[in-house]
Amino acid sequence: MTPPMRLAVLAAGVLVLTSCAPGSSAPPTPTSAPPSAVRTDAAALGNVTLTVWDQEVRGGQAAQMKQLNDAFQAKYPNIKLNRVSRSFDDLNTTLRLALSGNEPPDVVEANNGRSSMGAFVKAGQLRPLDAYADVYGWKRRYPESVLRYSRYSADGKLFGEGNLYGLPQVGEVVGVFYNRAKLTKLGLQPPKTWADFETSLATAKAGGEVPLQLGNLDKWPAIHVFGTVQSRHVPPDQIGTLGFGRKGATWNTPENTATAEQLVGWVDKGYFAKGFNGQGYDPAWQAFGKGQGVFMIAGTWLLADLQKALGDDLGFMLPPGVTADAPPVATGGTGLPFAITAKSPNPDAAAAYINFITSADAMKVLTATGNLPVAETGQQSVAKGPQQDVFTAFGTVTAKNGLVPYLDYATPTFADTLGAALQDLLAEKATPQEFLATLEKDYKTFAESNG
Amino acid sequence: MTQRMTAARPPGEPRRVAYLYLLPAFAVYAAFLLYPIGRAVQISLYDWDGLSLGRWVGLDNYAAIVADEGLRAAFGHALVLIVFFAVGPLVIGLGLAAILNHAKVRGLGFFRTVVFLPQVVAMVVVAVAWRRVYAPDGTLNTLLGALGLDSLTRGWLGDYTFALPAVGVVGTWFETGLVTVLLLAGMSRIPGELYEAARLDGAGAVREFFAVTLPSVRGEIAVALTLTVIAALRTFDLVYITTRGGPGDSTSVPSYEVYHRAFGLGQVGSAAAIGVTLTVVIFVISFGINRFADRRIA
Numbered sequence: 216m217t218p219p220m221r222l223a224v225l226a227a228g229v230l231v232l233t234s235c236a237p238g239s240s241a242p243p244t245p246t247s248a249p250p251s252a253v254r255t256d257a258a259a260l261g262n263v264t265l266t267v268w269d270q271e272v273r274g275g276q277a278a279q280m281k282q283l284n285d286a287f288q289a290k291y292p293n294i295k296l297n298r299v300s301r302s303f304d305d306l307n308t309t310l311r312l313a314l315s316g317n318e319p320p321d322v323v324e325a326n327n328g329r330s331s332m333g334a335f336v337k338a339g340q341l342r343p344l345d346a347y348a349d350v351y352g353w354k355r356r357y358p359e360s361v362l363r364y365s366r367y368s369a370d371g372k373l374f375g376e377g378n379l380y381g382l383p384q385v386g387e388v389v390g391v392f393y394n395r396a397k398l399t400k401l402g403l404q405p406p407k408t409w410a411d412f413e414t415s416l417a418t419a420k421a422g423g424e425v426p427l428q429l430g431n432l433d434k435w436p437a438i439h440v441f442g443t444v445q446s447r448h449v450p451p452d453q454i455g456t457l458g459f460g461r462k463g464a465t466w467n468t469p470e471n472t473a474t475a476e477q478l479v480g481w482v483d484k485g486y487f488a489k490g491f492n493g494q495g496y497d498p499a500w501q502a503f504g505k506g507q508g509v510f511m512i513a514g515t516w517l518l519a520d521l522q523k524a525l526g527d528d529l530g531f532m533l534p535p536g537v538t539a540d541a542p543p544v545a546t547g548g549t550g551l552p553f554a555i556t557a558k559s560p561n562p563d564a565a566a567a568y569i570n571f572i573t574s575a576d577a578m579k580v581l582t583a584t585g586n587l588p589v590a591e592t593g594q595q596s597v598a599k600g601p602q603q604d605v606f607t608a609f610g611t612v613t614a615k616n617g618l619v620p621y622l623d624y625a626t627p628t629f630a631d632t633l634g635a636a637l638q639d640l641l642a643e644k645a646t647p648q649e650f651l652a653t654l655e656k657d658y659k660t661f662a663e664s665n666g
Numbered sequence: 667m668t669q670r671m672t673a674a675r676p677p678g679e680p681r682r683v684a685y686l687y688l689l690p691a692f693a694v695y696a697a698f699l700l701y702p703i704g705r706a707v708q709i710s711l712y713d714w715d716g717l718s719l720g721r722w723v724g725l726d727n728y729a730a731i732v733a734d735e736g737l738r739a740a741f742g743h744a745l746v747l748i749v750f751f752a753v754g755p756l757v758i759g760l761g762l763a764a765i766l767n768h769a770k771v772r773g774l775g776f777f778r779t780v781v782f783l784p785q786v787v788a789m790v791v792v793a794v795a796w797r798r799v800y801a802p803d804g805t806l807n808t809l810l811g812a813l814g815l816d817s818l819t820r821g822w823l824g825d826y827t828f829a830l831p832a833v834g835v836v837g838t839w840f841e842t843g844l845v846t847v848l849l850l851a852g853m854s855r856i857p858g859e860l861y862e863a864a865r866l867d868g869a870g871a872v873r874e875f876f877a878v879t880l881p882s883v884r885g886e887i888a889v890a891l892t893l894t895v896i897a898a899l900r901t902f903d904l905v906y907i908t909t910r911g912g913p914g915d916s917t918s919v920p921s922y923e924v925y926h927r928a929f930g931l932g933q934v935g936s937a938a939a940i941g942v943t944l945t946v947v948i949f950v951i952s953f954g955i956n957r958f959a960d961r962r963i964a
Contacts, residue, residue: 236712236719236720236722237708237709237712237714237720237934237935238714238715238716238717238718238719238720307929308929311716311717311929311932314717315716315717330930330931330932334715334716334717334932335717337715337717337718338715338717338718339718340717431824432797432821432823432824432909432910432912432913433910433912434910434911434912488802489802489821490801490802490819490820490821490824491802491821491824492821492824492825492912492913493800493801493802493820493821493822493823493824493825493829493913494801494802494803494821494824495797495801498801498803502803627931627932627933628931631911631926634912635911635912635913635914635915636914638824638912638913638914639913639914642824642826642913642914644826644914
């Protein structure tokens, strides 16, 4: 054989070896068990082993998981927990393979977005939990604005409505962190209205402080700032439609333009930290912890670290409304929801486990270990100070169903589109109109192809 | 009959049994290299999310790569990185190696180790360190400030003009040691008589470098270029840690897109197509470098 021929034969051989289409071993779509078939008495389920994949590896997260797992084991000795714990990134990258295998874990923490939970639902790898939600009363205890982050239509196309596929333990909301000591020094009170907030930024600038700390090198942090400003200008239901990537809204509105223009105005007035597009997210909030910055728009997940740095000088509030009595609206969501895999042979035991780690008692454990419980938040007793600020803020906004989705949920590519577009906008490489056109293109393309 | 045929063969001629000896190595090679490559090529012909059944789309993924302005830009950035990863280190390395070799400095081993040190450190660590150097309040800006050059300070990795060169400079810093040590090894093999002869003919240091040193290390240059060009084209960790392709898309590179599409977006078919394209580009360029080096030797 001549060398080219040999190569051709080899290539053909390799193709024969690999000829079955990728993904041809995908499982069939499961059906939700009717409520009557659901068994809730975990002690009567016999000897069962549950494999649980979670990402609760850090500090208080790890502590609450261990405490709750131990309590579960003590209460139901017949159910053996096989816990596999990985960091968020590791879990995200390995879950795909694990779920497409023949023996996936029983319970997994699956990220809410379309490229994780949505893709798993579409592939029929997760079990709808509505039957369990009914018998365990989850729908009563969890506000709908929280539950909808784990809802998908059965074909995975619609996000934010349809079947329930997971239940989270903790909540999170993006708001305004502020440095109390700096406010006092500048003669300011925490702002009551959005106009107050802008005035405070101007005062801080004039006082030689960094008005608004931001580090946007990682691309996504400005998404939270944009979302916060947007929810002052754009009605919440429109943000919901845009954020869940549904048909029927548009980015090209005067309100969205006003949002983009306000942000650019802040750049022009020098409200953001110097060189923010070249500063990492972590160094930025660490700088805020060291007293650089009067305000910072960020999520409640920074509470523990910032409290360590600033103590009671730290304050947190929901982004103030246009008027002092406007209903609260804030970008927010939940920790990763716990879901049950379609192939799990023990869905009843799995549901009992999820119910246990999200029960009213579990919420108390979450509070005690420094987490922000997603349900019954307002009823927890915590020490006065920043932690109480955070609990009050989350309790208030969920009670009024005022959470709006993270904008990067919208389409599988939207985190990148929006992240890069915001860097362009804030560096003034793109005008507000060009910026919105970029977003509109991604959103429209997806919403139309998604049917 | 058989015996006579075997006997008729001159000793040392290839025999069929030789393939048997190749088999174990080939089996390993096939299982861990050829099969995955074949599979990647196959997946690149499907629209596949990594979970459900893939849909055959033929060459659509490749057509999309050519049509995608962002991806074309990503390949362009990779080419810019070649200048920083390969050309820069080669020029610096040639100079350094010539000096180190020529001057017969005391403590050569020490300097060689220092120059080579970046290679020993994992790229992720290198990237984290440089991210700090380039930060708005980082070492570089502090240094510029101390020199009274405050007007030049900026968030380097967030600057549309300087982000890509900033990433490239890290590559130059990283690869220079490897290239220098490779060239140094090559230069130490050059017989002293050649230099003597050159000097008798009245050549100065510069002439000597171009007439004797440079042609003698052509092989090493080819190796160095191959290694560094491949490193430039497949840069992933550096971009992943420092900029994530930003600001905007000004530092996006193909390997980052492969990772991002496969694991982030679930577009496994498209990711495989980019991977295959990148492999072909790398293969063509390294093949070209080696052909070039061979021809000049011959």
